[in-house]
Amino acid sequence: MSRTQPTHFTPRLVFGSRSYATKGKAKSTATFVPGSKQPITDEAARQEYDKAETAMKTAAEWFRKECASSEVRASGRVTPALLSPVRVKLPSAEKEFKLEELATVGVRDGTTLLITLFDEHTIKHVESALHTCKIPGVVPHRYDDRTIKIPIPKPTVDARHALYAAAKRKAEEMRVQIRKQHSLSVKRGKFEKHSVELEEFQKLTDRYIGEVDKVLANLQKATGAPK
Incomplete structure (x- = not known):
């Protein structure tokens, strides 16, 4: 009498995300975000x-x-931006003013900054601000009642x-x-x-x-x- 050979079962390996059962529902770990990558x-x-x-x-x-x-300044280019840190205090106002709020700033001959004030009464306050701003090479010279010249030396x-x-x-x-x-x-x-x-x-x-x-x-x- 011949015997029936036992059937060998080879388990199938399925690669992918694991699932965990939670109250009858499977939750995939594929969407899990590591703690270090979670936003606040x-x-x-x-x-x-x-x-x-x-x-x-x-x-x-x-x-x-x-x-x-x-x-x-290090490049030697003379532009009005050199004076951008300047802030001017006026006795009639509580706030400090940017230089461009009180004057126009231009460049003459590529080596000199020329400041032309809107109001001549502010000239001493602008001069004071230019002296105290401590920008290297900035030494103001009064040209007239409304104009200040600043020669900029090559660095x-x-x-x-x-x-x-x-x-x-x-x-x-x-x-x-x-x-x-x-x-x-x-x-x-x-x-x-x-x-x-x-x-x-x-x-x-x-x-x-x-x-x-x-x-x-x-x-x-x-x-x-x-x-």
């Missing part, structure tokens, strides 16, 4: 993140503008290096400011260790410090200064 969902944490980003961005943008002005190697050295100090101030904002936000948020919030705030801090470093590196190349 808590509303209070989100608001704190936005505040921190605004403060850090403001610091980085201010530094970017400062370095742009320094790069122009020397030492002058270019000094511009970079000043920017380097400002860069460190911005880094400190950004880190302080990070610490303040984390302290206010009271986030748990290894939380998504802590990781995202650290990424934010690293990003804006990186921007400051990049701007400084570009200025270093433009001025030819040693690091």
